[in-house]
Amino acid sequence: MALLGIDLGATKLASAIFNNDGKLIHKENALLNNREGSAVGRFITGQISGLLDFAEVKGDKIESIGISVPGISNTGTGTVWAPNIPGWTDYPLLSEVKKSAGRIPVAVDSDRACCILGESWQGNARGCRDAIFVAVGTGIGAGIIVNGEVLRGSHDVAGAVGWMALNRPFTNSYIECGCFEYHASGEGLAKVTRQLLDSEKDYNGILKVKEPANISSHDVFEAYEAGDPLADKAVGQAVVYWGMAVANLVSIFNPEKIIFGGGVFGPASRFIPAIMEEARKWAQPVGINQVSLELSGLGSSAGVYGAAFLALKNLNKM
């Protein structure tokens, strides 16, 4: 028996075949090449058909398909809202894929849900029934599993941790993206650095030579590595926010693991001990000693693993 996991991103599509023990047998990546709307749907179904044939030739029968999407998967209707895919405000992905998948069951979930499912299946949250994946990239979101099941809330928008209120008073800068995301996403880290550049007139370090508008979180981490005092300040602020957020998730969920992943958390992995130190100040004191804070074990493959595990869970439900 084999499982097919599909991970749709904003610009590319990753697909992988797994056996049901979680071993990755085959992986493919393809670019979306600016496809929009239903063309993205056709691209996915084309990819699936190709891989079903491929697997059959190799003697691996695919028995279930899971798809990770970069947005919200509406469990009631099977439609998807994906802000970075033009035309996907309410796209009927599930029914489109089902047409071409025949009798093979299909399940769809959000990328953040799939990331924590992947980590709990084959990554650093293996075997955990209560675990959280905090994805820090351009924005911030979380995939949360409670007693082995994805927390989705009443309308599938649970896990919007980027909106966490962590700093009084409210300012208008929080309106677009939420307080935590404003201060500590990749975008936020760059923004805080730009503001520091603006206010610290005496600063003359390596970030000074960059065009402020072009400064990215990676530049900030690079400058931090080089001992730059402004980068140190910006990163120090982000660590406080990451720590407060971890503390809140610990006090609320009492999880076994919190896994950090997403684009920013390759370079930021060295801050995990500092984040834990900050979290320890704020969190419920029993729960903080029962949690382990770790980096994603699957990196950019977390989504495709999670999609396959989604497929496996869907199969077991039948």
Next chain:
Amino acid sequence: MALLGIDLGATKLASAIFNNDGKLIHKENALLNNREGSAVGRFITGQISGLLDFAEVKGDKIESIGISVPGISNTGTGTVWAPNIPGWTDYPLLSEVKKSAGRIPVAVDSDRACCILGESWQGNARGCRDAIFVAVGTGIGAGIIVNGEVLRGSHDVAGAVGWMALNRPFTNSYIECGCFEYHASGEGLAKVTRQLLDSEKDYNGILKVKEPANISSHDVFEAYEAGDPLADKAVGQAVVYWGMAVANLVSIFNPEKIIFGGGVFGPASRFIPAIMEEARKWAQPVGINQVSLELSGLGSSAGVYGAAFLALKNLNKM
């Protein structure tokens, strides 16, 4: 068929018999009278025996028993940690009650879990599968149900929302009880008022005549009603914290309802619209429009209703 719900508090024991449609048939209250340790256990089993007999005489056969405890119910061992009952650091309540309950199934859970279970069964969260009970009394805690089941976390300490980090920077005053609880519990509201009395030397209102150490949250609400400016300031601060906490619970859980209850939230019920207004600033904008913020529908009986619903759920599981 009938259900027996028992709600153990720090000083008293409430017991009620319900039919399985949730109608309360009979209720009794008893004082603990400074009982400690296993004497409290014996008091509970005595109460249960008496009520089993009482029900039988009335022709109502009790088929399941649920108990709400003021602390943490360890699902693995059946033991209870209850900080306000001397000697209950790891009290084997489940096995003690089972001895005297014979073949009748027994379930135990924390008061915060029981409060939201009660509200979802017969109170203001009726029929909700995703709902939260925020108990504001001396301290602050929450009972959370996710997809109809109580969120307990890896070691039964989930829902410790009083520890939510909402205000930078960290201060040592947060060490004992957490940031949210420090600022916005009944105790916190009184403390903030005392600090304001200390710092606002020009104030000469009705709270000035009180001995600061004796000021309670009820005094603050009373002064607020009378238009006192210092009370207005203290309450205003608490509303901001309550609003931020609601926002965080909405962004994280996407619940249908958040119910406020506990000792402070009789007098504080009038602030629910103001709390919602504050929450709306911070919360994920889709989720905040999908939640309803309400006062407990069961008041001080939420625990005993929840204990009976726990009994019913336990019966249905068998």
